[in-house]
Amino acid sequence: MPMTATCHCGSISITAPHLPAYINDCQCGVCHRYGGAWGYYTVDEVSIDRREGASTKKYIWGDRECEFHFCEQCGGVVFWWPTEKGLAKSREMGVNTRMVDPGLLLRVERRWTFVD
Ligand SMILES: [Zn+2]
Structure with missing residues (x-):
């Protein structure tokens, strides 16, 4: 079943081809502050739609391999995904499932891990 994540104002929507294998309520320094609950995909699997005139801003720090988009x-x-530098290592990205209808996610396993 496809999954769509939409920000509060509806400017940004992400569609993934299926529900995530699990949801990670990541406990790293940035994610626990953001309240990110990530479903993991590869950058090739998802489509990101921006309403006309809408855009995301990004936050990059540390080793500069990953950027958070809000x-x-x-x-x-x-979502977060790899920077150009990070792409050399991994094509993995995270979709924030807090932007998804919670009813869709009731049966998806939850984890609370530290993924750096
Ligand atoms: Zn928005």
Whole structure:
């Protein structure tokens, strides 16, 4: 079943081809502050739609291999994916399942792990 994640104002939508294998309520320093609950995909699997004129801002730090994108309008953290540098190592990305209808996710396993 496809899964759509939409920020609060509706400017940014992400569609993934299936529900995530599990949801990780990541406990790393940035994710627990954002409240990110990630479903993992590869960058090739998902499509990101931005309403006309809408865009995301991004936050990059540390080893600069990963960037967090949040809606410029409502501030919701919608996804993270690798920077160009990070792509050399991994094509994995995270979709913030807090942007998904919770009813869709009731049967998806939850984990609370530290993934750096
Ligand atoms: Zn928004």
